[in-house]
Amino acid sequence: MSAQLKVMVIDDEPIVGKRLGPALEKMGCQTETFVDPAAALGRLAECEFDVVVTDVRMDEVDGIGVLERVKALSKRTKVIMITGYATLEVAHEALAKGAFDFIAKPFKPEDLRQAVARAAEALGIQGPGAAASQA
Amino acid sequence: MQGPITDLFINIDLYSALQVVVLGFIGGVLSGFIGSGGAFFMTPGMMNLGVEGVIAVASNITHKFGKAMVGSHKHGEMGNVDKKLAMYLLLTAAAGIRLAVWISSFLFESGDTHGADKGAGANLYISLVFVSILTAVALSMLKDVLGKKNDGGAGPSRKMVETLARLNLKPLIYFKVADVSVSLWVLLLVGLATGYLAGTIGVGGFIGVPAMIYIFGIPTAVAAGTELYLAMFMGAFGALNYAFAGYVDLRLTMLLYLGSLVGVHLGVYGVKVVNEKVIRLVTGVIILLCVFSRAVAIPVYLRQMEMLNIAASWDGWLNGASKALLFASGLAGTGIIMVNVIKAYRQRLRLKRTIAYSSQPAEQH
């Protein structure tokens, strides 16, 4: 299966999307980045993504909210939480609500790529993700 | 009570007792350090005091038996005794000794009709073997030590070991403690040769230790430890025979212990603290001096066999020189060892003191 992995990145800091977008495209993902979580949720309603990468702390809708919404829309979508304010409490809440992975900032793009590759693997997608994880 | 016993055993006064103790000490240091070498020194030393040759040998071998037990135990604790190797060598060496005894007695018997000089042929043969073999051993040892730069790894030359390894003569036997594999055939050959030389010239350790180092590639310390272990069995055999014959002077044996058991500790300590190069240097020097000692006696045998034309009055001088060289070798060897041991001891003592009483605790967190 050679379909491109569809990944959405949500972070209210524009720089995060700017840096992560290319990093994920490098491994062959089709990536859309959002600064506004509400807009992102709108897009999610239109189209199913394989992986959603979201910040936890955002003003309008927080990451947990995004997670709940994504899971409600599409059970199979994997959600990876990224945050600079990780605590065990938040992390366990996210995991209890179905988050796939939890990454603390600061991190290297490679860390995220690995998490995305694992998500692709969990989805049964042998493709860019799997290849990238071995690269 | 003074009976026929006094003909056999000497009267020991305090002075001669002290001399025996000193002999024991030197023999102990040497054997603890090199793994052999006590006998060549102590036996003639006691004979100098007027002890009958056979009594000296018997008391010495009995003493060696007990001391080898203590010494090899110490070496064993430090991981220097390969019992498996010792057993192989013991069996093959026993065969070698039989061979040597057979050759020597053949020469002795056929030593023609010259009556008083009957043993000269055998003596000459023994001395020649002694001189040639030990010269080779000592020189190769010294060359190995002196020919190397300080940094170039102080390990003994492995040329012979590697050549043999390339031949790969199966079956190979692995020795766990020494951590080497040796071909069975090489083992048999060396054991036989060692036994033969031990039986001929009476100093098996001088051959066995270098053979183990250079032919088997065994670390020096293990060679020494294993040799001491071997000596325990050989000593036991000798002690049984001589005790049965009634030649053991228990007093001499015990006096030897007073010195040798102190010496052997220092010798073993020396192996631990003195570096491998010095060990081999000392061993080489001692062997070489022994060789000289025997070499100066060769003209005597030659004259006795009428192969050399010198005055018979020289015999005394040459024998004296031979003896002196022997003592010189023992004293020199012990001297070098003791200097090194004391140096190392003081260094370590200072270190331990520094550690024990260094400056007051610095609060760290």
Place this chain on the structure above:
Amino acid sequence: MAIVIVSSAIESARRELAQSLAAKLGGVCASREQLVEQATLAGIPVGKLEVAVLKQSTPRERLARLKSRYLSFVTSALCDLASQHRNLVYHGRAGNLLLPGVSHVIRIRLLADNERQLQQTMAALNLDLDKAKDYQRRLKEDVARWVHFMHGTEVDSLNGYDLVLNLAHMSMESAAAAICSMAQLPDFNETPASVRALGDLCLAARARDLLGRDERTGDMDLGVSAQDGRVTVTYMPQQADEAPAISAVLASLQGAREVVCTMALTNLLWLSESFAPDSPDFAHVTELAQRWGAAVELMRLVPQDADDQPVCLASADELTAAGPCRPKEADPTGGIEDDVESKPSAVDGGLAATAERLISLGLFGGGRTLAGGGQEVVAAIKSAPRYSLVMVGDVFMSKGPAVRTRLSRDLAAYVTERITLPVMSKEDLQAKVVFGAKQFSRMALYTALVVVIYLVVFSFQWPIQEFLGSPGSLAMKVVATIAVVSFVPLVAYLFGNSTGLLFKWLRFE
């Protein structure tokens, strides 16, 4: 003035109690969550620590510096609060461990009512019963691991507490009242000693925090301590060039009578194939290092042909995930760092874990892996001649015990001979009680036996020699032979033991 610290794994329970208590005492209430927030804003990525605990796969050793920065930040923040307010109530996970040795701190352990907690969790997080239970269980486990990771003690250990309150049996109100009346007890009054202890703790924490924040000193792994207002910073010899920055950074430290900057005088080189921070060797080495004010450099010696690749930790840099941290606002990356070629983390024989412990003790002087033997060690030591002692630990582990003993000794001898440094084996370090009363009495016993035997033999020398020398019958000969070959080893054994102990006493070992 009262400082109350409430510890509980359940955040909502401790928050409720602390707030009600602060109101009763008329003081300020602070929480771990607030301090974590401040720390993160100040550029300490505390989240990394949390996630490291969450994902047990992360090598925690790499977070040593971050951990120390977090702890000094929290401690110094607590100190600031305590100095600004008359009464302080702090609540957090294992907060009881934050201000050790200060007697006017009341440490409370709060056990939450499980049933009530479950209901609250279900409501607050919108989870069903099973998921809420699961959530609580996992969180509890992780908090326990976190406590172990951060403080090295077990969360259930009650040693550090003054009082345990179980909310299953009392209301929040009563709990707060109980603590309130406890705070009035004379035992928890300030004393000059407790004030001084708190002051020193705070001073050291502030100094550590300042040093950790500053770019110049952030990655130096310094030993910081304070006593009676005197701050001592110990740095490693290899940091001598950067050391002047320490005083510069600490110039802004308030409340210090004096700042002393000392170089750890020397380095101990610890040579071993494997390291373990819990081993007796570790205790011996660190004890020695502390006494000497020395840093410990680890050198992992592996056989030349070993499979694992040499890993070089030239400094502590690679042990810590985060280098010197800059305030978040100034972070242009949004928390996304650049990719760095990461080396495969080979099996490191406990090097990283031991390094981490040394860092936390302020004794770490570097670590690396070296393949080879004596020659390589000598070359390595010669290239950086700043050691004062080399300690040879467990080397040549793949060999049998006898070979190992010998090879270790040979290695020590080889190194001693080529460098003018003292080299010790682990036996030297462990040999504390070399010679006790027991050994003395044994030595006396053996010596006495030997003296008696010699006296007897030499008193009856002629009868004995006659018996040995001229026995009559075969039976007599056999008896004499057996007597000799059994008596002689006995003498050798007794006298050998006596001299052996004598040499042990003289430390000829």
